Amino acid sequence: MHDNSDQDDYQWPMCVTPRCNRQLWVAEAGRYACRPCEDRAAKHLTELGPLFRRLTETGTLMRGARRPGGATSGSRTPPIPPRLEVLALTANGGVATRLRDIEDSWRKALGWTVAPWRGSSTQAVPEHLRFLANNLPWAVSSYESIGQDIDELRKLHAECTAVAANERRPGRVSIGRCPARYDDGTHCRADLTATASSHRVRCGQCGARWETLGEWRELRAAQEAVTAEQAQETGVAA
Numbered sequence: 001m002h003d004n005s006d007q008d009d010y011q012w013p014m015c016v017t018p019r020c021n022r023q024l025w026v027a028e029a030g031r032y033a034c035r036p037c038e039d040r041a042a043k044h045l046t047e048l049g050p051l052f053r054r055l056t057e058t059g060t061l062m063r064g065a066r067r068p069g070g071a072t073s074g075s076r077t078p079p080i081p082p083r084l085e086v087l088a089l090t091a092n093g094g095v096a097t098r099l100r101d102i103e104d105s106w107r108k109a110l111g112w113t114v115a116p117w118r119g120s121s122t123q124a125v126p127e128h129l130r131f132l133a134n135n136l137p138w139a140v141s142s143y144e145s146i147g148q149d150i151d152e153l154r155k156l157h158a159e160c161t162a163v164a165a166n167e168r169r170p171g172r173v174s175i176g177r178c179p180a181r182y183d184d185g186t187h188c189r190a191d192l193t194a195t196a197s198s199h200r201v202r203c204g205q206c207g208a209r210w211e212t213l214g215e216w217r218e219l220r221a222a223q224e225a226v227t228a229e230q231a232q233e234t235g236v237a238a
């Protein structure tokens with residue numbers, strides 16, 4: 001097991017980031033994490049801001065559009081884009097909480113008070129990112145547990161990137177039939193689709209559009225009205 005037991009009395013310092021294990025250069029003496037790891041973490045911190053903003057805009061619309069009592073309970077109308085992974089990142093316990101946990105552990109190591117309350121995650125995330133970016137140089141050289149935090153930032157960045165990248169997937173989310181009514185009273189009934197990145201739903205057949213949160217709710221209500229109407233007609237016919 002211990003092939004190198006005769007060399008154990010001196011080990012050249014290694015970067016503490018999981019899976020990096022780069023030997024530190026002489027110029028990096030006294031650091032816990034290597035420079036490439038610091039640079040990557042700094043880049044992740046910079047990019048997480050815009051990524052999170054984008055996910056939040058999508059998440060807010062979907063949260064508002066979800067019915068109380070759960071998204072998947074036996075509704076006849078398909079749900080507004082069921083992008084639960086977006087919610088997992090933007091809601092409590094998501095990006096804001098995970099960044100705050102890192103900030104708190106750094107503050108503890110620095111002997112500072114815990115991170116102040118900064119309001120909603122939309123308000124808090126940029127503040128956490130700023131704190132972490134400002135203190136990253138300290139952390140890579142003086143914070144023993146920096147490796148796990150660099151790894152957590154990498155994971156967060158990867159998760160946000162993956163979710164945000166869904167917009168580039170050709171597949172769109174089916175959100176039910178178009179409830180618009182033509183002048184003769186018939187319903188359009190074309191299949192509507194949505195992507196996670198866009199607030200806009202546009203019917204390819206009749207051109208009806210829904211964009212704002214209020215309009216998403218109206219779309220859902222109109223779809224339910226059509227479903228109810230049809231159920232009634234079926235009931236009468238039977």
Ligand SMILES: [Zn+2]
Pocket residue numbers: 015016017020021022033034035036037
């Ligand atoms: Zn490294």
Ligand SMILES: [Zn+2]
Pocket residue numbers: 178179180188189190203204205206207208
């Ligand atoms: Zn239509």
